[in-house]
Amino acid sequence: MVNVIGLGYIGLPTALMMASHGIEIIGTDYNKELVKTLQHGHTTFKEKGLDELYKKAVDAGILFTTEYQIADMYIISVPTPYDKKFKTVDARYVAGGVEDALEVAPEGATIVIESTISPGTIDKYVRPIVKKFGKQINLVHSPERIIPGNMVFELLHNNRTIGADDFLVGEKVKELYASFCQGTITVTNIRTAEMTKVVENTFRDINIAYANELAKICREGGMDVYEIIRIANQHPRVNILTPGPGVGGHCISVDPWFLVGDYPGLANIILQARKINDGMPRYVIHRISEIMKEENLKDVKRVGIYGLTYKENVDDIRESPTLQMLQRMDDALSGGLVQVYDPFIEKDIVENQHHNLDSFLEAVDMIVIMVGHDEIKKNMDKLKEKVIFDTRNICDFSGVHRL
């Protein structure tokens, strides 16, 4: 039996996927409300294919509880925030999850950590806890790689990395994941698995920073960055990502800081990339002011910000570029309050938030597309009379303003 500890964005789909492939799973979370919701037939966030997977897992007998279980294997999938001041990983939840597992784990059990951690975290924070308990426990790191918006597909198809102290234990864990994962599963040591995960997200951050820098250079030089990237990417060894209003989410905007925090002085390109991407919301504000002048728009209250989530078609607002932008906007746009709308955010989280596309559009003369949700793509015709600032390059009307 496998006890999945932490039923959030990663733990829940993983637990459901394993259960629906015949593995006996008990999912544990200390959040009583969350467990209650899962016990009462509902998932806790929106994700393509998650509800269907949930039904299959429930039919297969998955259980949800706040209690930690006696199991052969534990999968820890808890958040790993980063300490904003020192730019290092905050391993509090991982350490807590491991401790909870160790309280009940039998001798010889395996603890798999799926949460993203900086290289060395297991040595520094997890091994001392295992030592304290004095039990023979196998430690494994199997970092998650699934992308919000396509998690279920990626769980099934992505390659995986498994880091273990003991190769045979690694092979045993590989067998478990292979019950549903159709990708290649590579077994290596723990330190390599930790580093590989952070390196992957950092690679993407640097690539996006390059695209964002190109966007600024092309604006200055009067060139079309999107056409340039499209043509450059026809080269067989070039693959530049897409400029955008900033990098949000709990992964790409966080993980590179682990390397900057742990290797100051060495992680130079990584630090610059972070600064460029973190500077994008400010750049968007600057572009809004420019466009308002150009279009002779004076009333900031008639500017509408479309999209609050960190990217398209998810309901996740962690490190969202729009929220970062709104925080800075008041001073920059001399106090006026913009209108805001996102179809995925039902609760009121910012001022002047609308809950319906049409009423939002009625209230604005200019719309800033911060997120390319399918909803706005389908309703693009409704924007015909507006001044449009499209930070995602999804609108092909003539006269549309871009980054």
Ligand code: SAJ
């Ligand atoms: N973004 C751009 N331009 C792009 C791509 C993304 O501006 O060309 C922005 C997005 O709008 C978003 C942010 O970057 O604000 C991050 O989005 P994302 O879709 O690139 O990635 P995440 O954070 O949703 O998921 C990433 C993935 N990592 C990689 O692709 C290397 C995923 O596979 C990981 O599992 C996830 O991080 C994680 O949990 O670590």
